Amino acid sequence: MGRYTGPVERLSRREGVELELKGLRHARGKSALTRRGAVPPGQHGAGRRRQESVYALQLREKQRAKRYYGVRERQFRRYVARATRFRGRTGELLLQLLELRLDNVVTRLGLAGTRAQARQFVSHGHVTVDGARVDIASYQVRPGQTIAIREGSPVAELAREASELLSSAPTWLRADPDRLAGTILHPPERDEIRVPVTEQLIVEFSSRV
Numbered sequence: 001m002g003r004y005t006g007p008v009e010r011l012s013r014r015e016g017v018e019l020e021l022k023g024l025r026h027a028r029g030k031s032a033l034t035r036r037g038a039v040p041p042g043q044h045g046a047g048r049r050r051q052e053s054v055y056a057l058q059l060r061e062k063q064r065a066k067r068y069y070g071v072r073e074r075q076f077r078r079y080v081a082r083a084t085r086f087r088g089r090t091g092e093l094l095l096q097l098l099e100l101r102l103d104n105v106v107t108r109l110g111l112a113g114t115r116a117q118a119r120q121f122v123s124h125g126h127v128t129v130d131g132a133r134v135d136i137a138s139y140q141v142r143p144g145q146t147i148a149i150r151e152g153s154p155v156a157e158l159a160r161e162a163s164e165l166l167s168s169a170p171t172w173l174r175a176d177p178d179r180l181a182g183t184i185l186h187p188p189e190r191d192e193i194r195v196p197v198t199e200q201l202i203v204e205f206s207s208r209v
Contacts, residue, residue: 055205055208057201058201058202058204058205058208059205061197061198061199061201061202061205062076062201062202062205062206064196064197065098065195065197065199065202068195068196068197069098069101069104069115070103070115070116070119071098071138075138077206079094079097079098080094080202080203080206082097083097090203091199091200091202091203092190092199094199094202094203095188095190095193095195095197095199096187096188096193097140099188099193099195100140100141100142100184100187100188101137101138101139101140101141102118102122102127102129102134102136102137102138102139102140102141102147103115103118103119103122103137103138104118105141105147105173105182105184106118106121106122106127106147108169108170108173109147109163109166109169109173109175109181109182110162110163110165110166110169110175110177111127111147111149111159111162111163111180111182112158112159112162113158113161113162113165117158117162118137119137121149121155121159122134122135122136122137122139123135123136123137124155125150126149126150126153126154126155127147127148127149127150128147128148128149128150129141129145129146129147130145130146131146131148133150141184142184143184143185143186143187144183144184145183145184146181146182146183147181147182147183147184148179148180148181148182149180149181156180159180160177160180163175163177163180164177169182170188170192170193170194171185171192172184172185172186172187172188172189172192173185
């Protein structure tokens with residue numbers, strides 16, 4: 001299955017949580033989830049829901065994480081496999097790997113309104129890491145590295161507008177909105193990761209498929 005190209009706010013309604021897929025509308029409290037509530041889209045969305053099985057809950061959580069971070073199935077499986085190879089809690093390590101993606105860090109720093117916009121900035125060469133242009137959205141950033149919008153980039157104004165919407169950067173990042181840049185202070189701990197996902201359900205799902 002290829003990339004989803006339909007109405008993105010429909011995904012937030014399907015998952016019942018805000019996936020932050022529309023940055024400006026979400027910041028202004030006008031997202032579809034806010035206006036319509038956590039009602040699944042479609043003709044029968046408001047109908048009576050059946051009680052979901054454990055498997056269905058685990059699958060739903062995996063889908064929610066994929067849609068939140070904007071990664072596809074094969075790529076997500078690689079992240080899970082990589083997290084299982086490290087010592088520690090697999091679920092927390094999985095979220096840490098996803099948080100340290102370059103497109104996610106650009107979004108967390110307020111340099112893009114959404115992860116989709118951040119991916120476009122990165123893939124078109126508008127983002128630098130320690131002064132060097134990086135065009136791979138899945139690039140894993142490391143503590144101490146500085147991420148910035150390339151000087152003279154035509155997306156600088158868009159990045160500045162996005163930075164004005166950011167209330168504050170996560171504590172594991174240091175944002176510099178004046179320079180349209182930011183630095184990774186340390187890998188994020190679980191309590192520093194603001195994401196509507198129960199990672200243990202994803203680990204349980206991955207262990208049974």
